[in-house]
Amino acid sequence: MAVATRMAFGHELIEIAKTREDFVVCNADTKTCGLEKFGQYFPQREFSFGIAEQNLVGGAAGLAACGNKVFLATFAVFASMRACEQVRNFVCYPNLNVTVIGTHVGLQVGGDGATHAAIEDVAIMRSFPNMTVIQPADAVAARAIAHSAVDFKGPLYVRLHRNPVTDIYDPETYKFEWGKANTVVDHGSDMTMIVSGILLKKALDAAAILKEQGVGVQVLDMSTIKPLDNEVIIKAALETGAIMTIEDHIIFGGLGSAVSEVVVQNCPVPMEIVGIQDRFGESGDSELLYKDHGMDVDSIIEKAKVLVVRKKG
């Protein structure tokens, strides 16, 4: 199966709404995650805010201040930047029960280019006190997170990708747990790859090839970016002595920075941060863009080999 994390999350939320009446949806006028159809099924529980993201977040805060669980959805660029202050001052500061769904993240916005590509949103969202930040690696995880998000209390940011992605997890066995990394494969102790989001597939492909080439890699899925699973990071640093982070986000302030903050303060080891370089996104096929930024499977393999050499000093 290959379903986009955004569509899996949105559709699952609509399914959940059939049996759960205890949440509402606030929409801006964008095609985000399928939730724009929520009002067709549940007209009383959907509120349209038009092309006005600041008011979207402020209105969601007002609904939440009256005891409602609120999901709001828009492009991640607008949630994190146009409505940045409203998320900070009216969701995070009062610690209200609002889930901000940010879609079209990283380099996957297709032809829309830099203005619509959220490459800084994790850096922004994780810097706010009270905020929890989550990013599923595939549709299976996205659906599981939708269920957990309905029961979650407090400010939550859910980061979702645009394009269909091959399922990694088995829905029969996958369990989502807040703040816990998931060890996806453990091919050895030469290094650890810590991944958040849909690039997990590339990390797994790279790890399989590296295994054949004699490099043993452990791959962790860090779906909760904040609060971070410090314990598993420290354990990985101690046991494998080298850490590579991989994320569809600029190399500043995202997963790589978050992991670095834990590593340098607890058990410094060589690290490599794979992500979007210090330049804006652009139009074009996302696979070409990933290659251009050194985030494709071949680049990950090359960088992993260099990292293992650095580890050996």
Add this chain to the structure above:
Amino acid sequence: MSKFHFTQTDVQRLEEQAQQLRQDIVSMIHAAKAGHPGGSLSAVEMVTALYFHVMNIDPENPDWTDRDRFVLSKGHACPVLYAALARRGYFDPAILNTLRQYRSILQGHPDMNKVPGVDISAGSLGNGLSVGVGMALSAKLHNQNYTTYVMLGDGEIQEGMVWEAAMAANHHDLKNLVAIVDCNGVQINGWTNDVMTLEPIADKWRAFGWTVVEVNGHNMRDVLTALHTAKTMRKPTTILMRTVKGKGVSFMEDESKWHGAAPSDEELIKAISEINMGGVL
């Protein structure tokens, strides 16, 4: 009897209460050595009318789900809100003199998780009406009869987000939402119409689908009547209250420097004396 019925005795009681709030405002800002007296004093009659006569609230049960809501979008005027809440019984008035101090519940802008009776943390300008839209939507969703009142500064409506919210209130038919614009005509760097022209304010709100009521914001009878009118309208209502910044303290009136400044010891004595003599305005 309607909550909006009022007698001469009510008016006299409310006017006396207003003078108490004025004293509290200048006293707490003096104690804090910082704060915003001008926009607090201009809003006194309206806040008094709301908290001591009009709003359906219960200080013993601040989180009562059917209570009327109040959003102080111009959060820097929190001294008037804090004074009203304390005098209404939400917390001990002795706490007022801890305004802005370390570990005080009375932050420089209101914090709903610290102060009983504050319905939303606010203060960053331009945001409160959107929150009010959400609260009014919630009332409709759950078939509740409460009214949401949002107080904005006139300078504040220079923020574009206010008009996003104004548009949404009309779209969602929020007749349970009342915007109150404290038109004191002064913002931090001078007269509002020198900084950024606001007029014609009433036409702007009407163009967004709101009913507009204009009132002298220092006349208690007029204020009560305007609130009654707002409650009976079939559209969201804006009360444009014409006020004087720093009202009740002669040297603060119409002076932008008193937007955000604390009185000295001598100025406090003079201010309290003037407020005591002020009585019915």
